[in-house]
Amino acid sequence: NSATLDECMQLIKTYNTYWFDGYRRAYSRDTSPYDPSKVTAALEALKNAGCAQYNGAAYGGCVITGCRNQICSDKQESTCIRRRGVKEECFKYSICGPDGLIKTQFQKCGWTFTPEYVNCAWRRALLL
Numbered sequence: 411n412s413a414t415l416d417e418c419m420q421l422i423k424t425y426n427t428y429w430f431d432g433y434r435r436a437y438s439r440d441t442s443p444y445d446p447s448k449v450t451a452a453l454e455a456l457k458n459a460g461c462a463q464y465n466g467a468a469y470g471g472c473v474i475t476g477c478r479n480q481i482c483s484d485k486q487e488s489t490c491i492r493r494r495g496v497k498e499e500c501f502k503y504s505i506c507g508p509d510g511l512i513k514t515q516f517q518k519c520g521w522t523f524t525p526e527y528v529n530c531a532w533r534r535a536l537l538l
Contacts, residue, residue: 415469418461419509422522425452426511429528453525465524468506472519482506484518500530 413421428448435444456462468474468482475481477490478498503526506519513520523531 412463413459413461415464415467415505418456418459418464419505419507419522421452421456421459421461422505422524423511425449425456425525426523428452429525456525461524462526464505465526466502466504468519470508470519472506472508472510474501474506482510482513482519482521500527500534503527503530 429452432444432446432449434440435442466474471484472482473484473486475483475485475487477488478501480491480498480501481487481489482504501521503524505522505524507522508519510520510522512523
């Protein structure tokens with residue numbers, strides 16, 4: 411039994427909450443108590459739910475577009491964006507939708523980065 415996209419989005423948001431909190435703490439030198447096992451537990455829950463099947467998906471009237479498939483939008487675009495520090499191939503591990511975590515207040519659609527995206531981005535950053 412695989413989880414639905416909605417269930418996976420909730421799990422991904424939980425994972426991102428814990429992961430980004432750890433990332434923020436590392437760079438802000440925050441020394442308050444932090445439990446990295448929460449990241450591991452959320453990652454395991456995602457794996458067990460079969461959420462990787464949704465990597466690269468677009469839903470809710472959103473489309474993956476742009477010349478390098480780096481734009482999550484509500485309409486087709488031909489814009490080429492060069493995202494600094496992130497290789498284009500990592501976006502295939504993201505989910506594009508109206509409740510995406512990475513968007514501005516003016517955008518209808520945005521990216522949600524999955525654990526696979528985070529791993530890809532880290533690997534690419536280490537290769538730069």
